[in-house]
Ligand SMILES: Nc1ncnc2c1ncn2[C@@H]1O[C@H](COP(=O)(O)OP(=O)(O)OP(=O)(O)O)[C@@H](O)[C@H]1O
């Protein structure tokens with residue numbers, strides 16, 4: 001069920017690089033439990049906006065106007081420590097480069113365990129069971145095989161699904177997926193998008209899908225936000 005109160009409101013946002021406004025007039029709302037797509041021409045500011053929403057703009061970037069309001073709290077001015085907590089608990093950002101974020105010389109199991117332990121302490125049997133159920137949820141029927149693998153032994157689509165499993169394990173309220181399927185072939189693209197849709201339903205997860213892929217957007221998103229060089233107002 002989609003709630004009638006916005007979980008996140010972005011109001012007239014302006015983001016600048018070295019004091020020069022790069023992205024302007026960004027306004028939209030996200031409601032709990034919906035999958036919203038943002039689409040628009042290359043360079044219009046989709047990724048920069050996504051990074052601003054999780055406090056991951058680089059040093060030279062700044063939100064210079066407007067507000068981001070999460071659950072009635074203005075989040076523009078969080079400090080680094082607060083953003084870290086926010087990213088762990090509230091909004092996760094999945095970017096294409098996260099694929100490189102998997103450590104090449106450590107098994108999937110080691111990396112997943114590390115992520116799970118960030119959130120809570122685990123007894124080893126429970127941890128093992130949870131890992132298996134997470135991997136089942138993202139479509140792996142033989143979790144042990146995956147857990148003992150190194151990233152290079154897996155395809156791009158498989159790695160993407162593992163990253164999704166890791167993000168889901170953090171139980172964020174909003175997942176922003178920035179072009180999650182561009183590097184994938186048609187079959188894996190379907191798999192990842194179907195999975196996102198399933199996660200949206202199973203966990204009431206709010207998903208912001210940034211994509212150029214009009215066909216997928218039409219098929220999977222509840223709503224589409226059109227962005228262009230002048231911004232977006234809705
Ligand atoms: N690291 C950077 N340094 C300077 N300018 C940047 C940087 N990253 C992005 N920009 C500029 O910010 C603007 C918005 O870029 P952004 O990456 O958000 O676009 P996008 O909508 O995500 O495009 P795409 O669809 O190609 O991913 C562009 O004009 C781009 O040139």
Ligand SMILES: [Mg+2]
Pocket residue numbers: 046047048178
């Ligand atoms: Mg982008």
